[in-house]
Amino acid sequence: MPSKPTMRDVARKSGLSIATVSRVINSPDDVPAPTVEIVNAAMRHLNYRPNINGRRLKMRHTRTVGVLVPTLANPVFATSVQGIEQEAHAEGLTVLLTSSNYDPDREMGAVSALLNNRVDGLILTLANADSNPVVDLLLAEKIPFVLLFNQPYRADIAAISVDNAQSAYDIADVMIKRGHRSLAMVAGRFESSDRSRQRYDGFCRALVDAGIETPHLVQVGFGETDLIEPLRDLLCGPAVVTGLVCSTDMLAIAAINACRAYGLSVPGDVSVGGIDGISVGGLITPKLCSAVQPTQEMGRQALAFLRGLITGQSNPESLLLPHHLSDGESIGPFRRRSSTRI
Amino acid sequence: MPSKPTMRDVARKSGLSIATVSRVINSPDDVPAPTVEIVNAAMRHLNYRPNINGRRLKMRHTRTVGVLVPTLANPVFATSVQGIEQEAHAEGLTVLLTSSNYDPDREMGAVSALLNNRVDGLILTLANADSNPVVDLLLAEKIPFVLLFNQPYRADIAAISVDNAQSAYDIADVMIKRGHRSLAMVAGRFESSDRSRQRYDGFCRALVDAGIETPHLVQVGFGETDLIEPLRDLLCGPAVVTGLVCSTDMLAIAAINACRAYGLSVPGDVSVGGIDGISVGGLITPKLCSAVQPTQEMGRQALAFLRGLITGQSNPESLLLPHHLSDGESIGPFRRRSSTRI
DNA sequence: ATGAATGTTTGAAACGTTTACATTGGCGGA
DNA sequence: TCCGCCAATGTAAACGTTTCAAACATTCAT
Numbered sequence A, B: 001m002p003s004k005p006t007m008r009d010v011a012r013k014s015g016l017s018i019a020t021v022s023r024v025i026n027s028p029d030d031v032p033a034p035t036v037e038i039v040n041a042a043m044r045h046l047n048y049r050p051n052i053n054g055r056r057l058k059m060r061h062t063r064t065v066g067v068l069v070p071t072l073a074n075p076v077f078a079t080s081v082q083g084i085e086q087e088a089h090a091e092g093l094t095v096l097l098t099s100s101n102y103d104p105d106r107e108m109g110a111v112s113a114l115l116n117n118r119v120d121g122l123i124l125t126l127a128n129a130d131s132n133p134v135v136d137l138l139l140a141e142k143i144p145f146v147l148l149f150n151q152p153y154r155a156d157i158a159a160i161s162v163d164n165a166q167s168a169y170d171i172a173d174v175m176i177k178r179g180h181r182s183l184a185m186v187a188g189r190f191e192s193s194d195r196s197r198q199r200y201d202g203f204c205r206a207l208v209d210a211g212i213e214t215p216h217l218v219q220v221g222f223g224e225t226d227l228i229e230p231l232r233d234l235l236c237g238p239a240v241v242t243g244l245v246c247s248t249d250m251l252a253i254a255a256i257n258a259c260r261a262y263g264l265s266v267p268g269d270v271s272v273g274g275i276d277g278i279s280v281g282g283l284i285t286p287k288l289c290s291a292v293q294p295t296q297e298m299g300r301q302a303l304a305f306l307r308g309l310i311t312g313q314s315n316p317e318s319l320l321l322p323h324h325l326s327d328g329e330s331i332g333p334f335r336r337r338s339s340t341r342i
Numbered sequence C: 001a002t003g004a005a006t007g008t009t010t011g012a013a014a015c016g017t018t019t020a021c022a023t024t025g026g027c028g029g030a
Numbered sequence D: 001t002c003c004g005c006c007a008a009t010g011t012a013a014a015c016g017t018t019t020c021a022a023a024c025a026t027t028c029a030t
Helices: A007-014 A018-026 A033-046 A052-058 A075-091 A104-116 A133-141 A164-177 A194-209 A232-236 A249-261 A295-310 B007-014 B018-026 B033-046 B052-058 B075-091 B104-116 B133-141 B164-177 B194-209 B232-236 B249-261 B295-310
Strands: A064-069 A094-099 A121-124 A145-148 A159-162 A183-188 A216-220 A243-246 A271-276 A289-292 A318-321 B064-069 B094-099 B121-124 B145-148 B159-162 B183-188 B216-220 B243-246 B271-276 B289-292 B318-321
Touching: A007 A018, A007 A033, A018 A033, A052 B052, A064 A075, A064 A104, A075 A094, A075 A249, A075 A295, A075 B075, A075 B094, A094 A104, A094 B075, A094 B094, A104 A121, A104 A133, A121 A295, A145 A295, A159 A164, A159 A295, A164 A183, A164 A194, A164 A243, A164 A271, A164 A289, A183 A194, A183 A249, A243 A249, A249 A271, A295 A318, B007 B018, B007 B033, B018 B033, B064 B075, B064 B104, B075 B094, B075 B249, B075 B295, B094 B104, B104 B121, B104 B133, B121 B295, B145 B295, B159 B164, B159 B295, B164 B183, B164 B194, B164 B243, B164 B271, B164 B289, B183 B194, B183 B249, B243 B249, B249 B271, B295 B318
Parallel strands: A064 A094, A064 A121, A121 A145, A145 A159, A159 A318, A183 A216, A183 A243, A243 A271, A271 A289, B064 B094, B064 B121, B121 B145, B145 B159, B159 B318, B183 B216, B183 B243, B243 B271, B271 B289
Antiparallel strands: none
16 A cells, blocks of 8 residues: 655655655745756656645744634635635645634634644634733743734734724714614623624713713623524613614624514614625614724734734734725614514 | 744753653643653743644644635635534634635635645635536546535535525425516626526426416626626516516615616515525514524534545535524515616 | 856754653562 | 563664765856
């Protein structure tokens, strides 16, 4: 049972040395054309494929980057990974993908596994970027990494994100300008997403700036697609909230669904806004009004930036990309709504 | 500049040999407890992490599986990858993810890259599973692989899918039963998806069985989220189609959007059905009627089955998982619609 | 002819593991 | 006392690359 051909086999077959074969593979320009052809012929003949693990072991770098996202079930992250993949492919890099399922406790394990693979660098979306043991570890071991979507306090950490607080502020502001005074935030659990908290902060600031009293807040678990129960009090209670700012578009879509389940029209009875700008938001009825971030582009930039860190050409630095509000229909003018009961 | 600690360093530090260290890592039960503790202490002290590439080179297997999907932008695939990841994580396997962007020409390159990584096996969603050079290569090299979502003719290829034709048949049938006689299929390009063609076949069969004349067909490029232009003739033309069977839920959602753009109500004027069962379909208005497949579970099963192939415990075999129709509102009874112009 | 300069090619030592096989030392039984 | 045995550990040879230093071959000026 002949095993896979190795460089040694190719060398034997072509009557040349293993070193020459290696040079044909890695820098054919340093080898005379006829020799290159001989070696290539031998490789074709043997169906040779280089064993990347051999190379990785020998070389100081692996041309591999590790990626950690909370989940692929949310299109935001799927899209960002798309961007990362795209750029990685263009650069001939391999991507090692893992997800934490929004569980902070799984982050360390995932990163550890990536480090055991000796990735050259990492792109991470963490539950909480501040005072995170993963970040400390990476800093201590001097492994290049870029945070994606996280917006850490520290300035000496590479991070690519939008202004989370401002995004929420802007959405809330739209509602306020349309006459809404009783707003609630529907947010993913703070402990599994610092974005969620930052967005809540922005939401609160908008309300304060408008002189509106204590904001409502509902925290829901991630992966939760059914908001009917969680929003019962908000939508059926005495509060009569007319505006729902959601910390993600996925939540916003689920919130609209919940409104509908309670017989409330969006935006007739309740206005709903999201943050993220996932593409499906633009297709649904009513078209989702959202603070859009360039998700895929962010992935691409994260990889490009990481490359800079790896080659030592750039220094850790936070990049805040601009967001913009989509012209959705899910936010309408304030209209007093009759207290609804189901 | 001290490099990363190796097993040799741990051995030196603990006063034992490299072989013992290896044994402590791989089969601690074969080593006396005190020795294990000494070695562990040394590892902790040095911050040692095993270099997986060294192991991979030495061992015959890599405990890594390669995954190729068309794109992560479609939640179907993102979700299936979630399932794969989940199961892989449980088994302690590493996943190497790549995407082809629906381009058949990129499949070979992607798989090649995965093979260079010496993956133990592959999970693939191909543009076309029949007479595909990638499949031939894998068969020839005897690399374990399972196709996901693809439904190949050959029975000796491992594949996990639903019955694509039947899924489309069922959706079309619902419409027919509701009185629709003029149906069209909105399908992804056949050359980038054999599922699309198989689903079209099922669609046609349903029409034939109902004695309905030549079906309409619109093929659209994948990644296309704007169907307004592609569906113009169908929705505004003289044909007066009242039912749209879409080859994927993403297309269905886009189709509903297009209907709306032309002032057509769904399901009032036009009924729309999809296939896949992505979760967002259940949240939108109207709730999408779809032939639902257990996407994430399919990913999990694909990995489980691949493991069987790798360990030689099972043989290639096609698994057809059951699908079911979701109780959506996007399909309604036939209603003559006035010819609309925009 | 000689030697330098140039252009090709090679030998061999890593890289960090795993593991078959060898060695050690301690102990019980003859 | 000696032998053999067993458990615990060690030695060293892979695995498939890359790459440095050295060898060899060729050309050309002297």
